[in-house]
Structure formats: structure tokens, C-alpha cells
Amino acid sequence: MPPSSNFSAGGAEQGMECIVNDQMGPFTVLYILIFIVSLPGNLLSVWAFIHSPRSTSVYLVNLLVADLLLLLALPFKILKDLGAAPWSFMVFHCQASAVTIYISLYASIAFLALIITDRYLQDCHTMRFLRLQEVGFARLLSLVIWLLLLLIMVPNMALPIQQVQVHCSSLKKDISLHWHALTVFLCTALFLNASAAVLLSSGLALKRLLGSRSNTKLWVDSRHVARSVTAVALAYILSFVPYHVVRTPYTLAQTEVIKDCQIKRQLFLGKESTLLLSVLHLCFDPLLFFYLYTPFRHTVRKMFSFQNSTPHPELQAANAKTPGLSK
Numbered sequence: 001m002p003p004s005s006n007f008s009a010g011g012a013e014q015g016m017e018c019i020v021n022d023q024m025g026p027f028t029v030l031y032i033l034i035f036i037v038s039l040p041g042n043l044l045s046v047w048a049f050i051h052s053p054r055s056t057s058v059y060l061v062n063l064l065v066a067d068l069l070l071l072l073a074l075p076f077k078i079l080k081d082l083g084a085a086p087w088s089f090m091v092f093h094c095q096a097s098a099v100t101i102y103i104s105l106y107a108s109i110a111f112l113a114l115i116i117t118d119r120y121l122q123d124c125h126t127m128r129f130l131r132l133q134e135v136g137f138a139r140l141l142s143l144v145i146w147l148l149l150l151l152i153m154v155p156n157m158a159l160p161i162q163q164v165q166v167h168c169s170s171l172k173k174d175i176s177l178h179w180h181a182l183t184v185f186l187c188t189a190l191f192l193n194a195s196a197a198v199l200l201s202s203g204l205a206l207k208r209l210l211g212s213r214s215n216t217k218l219w220v221d222s223r224h225v226a227r228s229v230t231a232v233a234l235a236y237i238l239s240f241v242p243y244h245v246v247r248t249p250y251t252l253a254q255t256e257v258i259k260d261c262q263i264k265r266q267l268f269l270g271k272e273s274t275l276l277l278s279v280l281h282l283c284f285d286p287l288l289f290f291y292l293y294t295p296f297r298h299t300v301r302k303m304f305s306f307q308n309s310t311p312h313p314e315l316q317a318a319n320a321k322t323p324g325l326s327k
Helices: 025-051 058-082 087-124 126-131 135-157 174-211 218-255 261-279 279-293 292-305 313-318
Strands: none
Touching: 025 058, 025 261, 025 279, 025 292, 058 135, 058 174, 058 279, 087 135, 087 174, 087 218, 087 261, 087 279, 135 174, 174 218, 218 261, 218 279, 261 279, 279 292
């Protein structure tokens, strides 16, 4: 689902081209800062997960994989937005790195939703949803998510037009543009389903917290879960909701349903601004790993303290929890 840069004449004088990507300088600088800030945290996350004892969280590991894919693709977007890349490089960006950005973006959405849901289910201890937290089921569900995203996104790598063009969508024939639009709506449906799971889990966690005030121990446990669920939910909302408010009308501009040039320019700037917010989660995800996963936290602390002490009590407690998140 590669983003376009320019649009053709709609809304401008007949025969004139509507230029929308002539203000990319500030975005490029911010993308570079995000890449520089997020790279050490994600590399530390890789190291910590590798050295965490025995088991790792299925959903957190998949979220980390999605972040690494985005980190790999981001430099190509930066170079393309600088406007200094050769034509062949732009084709590669349209075919591969731009599509990879969106695969990783929606993988992050799915796995964050699963992390929030799993975190709430840990607190419930209900047998009805026990299967959802099994390691085998978590791995199968993760595989299904990746395969579904590849099935939706990979056709966008087909660019049948070989002549030099100014933007990605000009490399597509009509059928490819229609698939691009379908991809947007399918991914929006995935986002809406993930958002429903986030809102439901967050609401139930807060409800459980309010209902446990008469039981001190239950209140303490519920407060901890409610805080973690709320923290991840807020990160989810801030990162992904603004982007999807703009994404659908921007797609209508890409497919020439919206033809006014000034509206196209505003939608493009809105899309780039909110996409920047979505990419910003690269900086915050390592903090989520540290906050949510006790073995990860212990490994990082151990690395910085240079101590080979016996496992922390939190670590032993975490290993006894359910597999979906804490294993």
C-alpha cells in the first residue's frame, strides 16, 4: 500500500499537475530523528529477548519483529522523501519498502490489540478463554496474522508500468489502483476489529478494578492490570487512530474520487502527519516491553548492573503466568 507523492490534474487548471509533496522537509527530519532515537531501544530489545531465560512472549516477540521490519524500511522512505534518489531506487521503494512499512504498521496494530486482550485475560483467570493464552494457539494466531497481511499487501508490489513516473500510483494500472483501494479498506476493517478488542479489554479491566474495591488483594492486582492495559491502549490510540481518520479520504484522493487539488494537498499533509505519529510507536514499544514483560525487565536490569545474581522474585512469578503474554 505504497503512498503516493503527487496527483494528476484534478482541481487544478486543465493539463496542470497537482503537486502535493513539496513540503516534505520537516517530515524527513522528524523521520530521521525517530530512526535515530528508536534504533538503540529496539536493538536492546532484541538482545534482551535473546537472553531472557527459557520462554518469551509470543505477541511481544511478534511486535518486536514488526518494529524491526519498519526500522529496516524507514531509511528507504527517508531517502525517497529527500528527492535525491534515482528512478530505480524509487521503484524499489514503491515495490518493497513502502509495502513493508504498511505490513509492519498493521502487524503492530494487531499484536498490540492481542497484548492488551491477553493482559486482561491474565487477570480474569477464566477457563472459557484459556485456549487463547496457550503458546501453541498464540503462535498459530500470529502466523495467521502475518499470512493475512502478506496476502493483502503483496499484490501492491506489482507495478506493471515501466515508464518513468513521478509517484507510486502512476506505476499502477486501473486494476492495481482498485486493489490498492481494496487493501486500504481491508486494513481499515482490521484496525476497527483490533480497536474493538482494545476498547472492550480496557473497559472490562476498568470495570473489574472498580468492582474489586472491597477486596484489598484483588484491588491491588486489578489496579496493576488496569494500569498496564490503559498504558498500552493509550499508546495504541495516539499512534493509530489519527492516521485512520485521514486514511480513507486520502485514498479517495489517490483514486481520483476527490479531484480538488487544494483538498488533495491538505489530505496528503494530514496523511503524512498522522503516519508520522504511527511510526513514532517505534520509540515507545521498547518501553512497553520493559513495562509488560518481567523477564525482559530483569534481563535489562541485569545487563546494566553487571551482576550475575539469582533470578529476581518477579521473574519467577512471571514464569508461572499464562503463556500468551508472559511466556
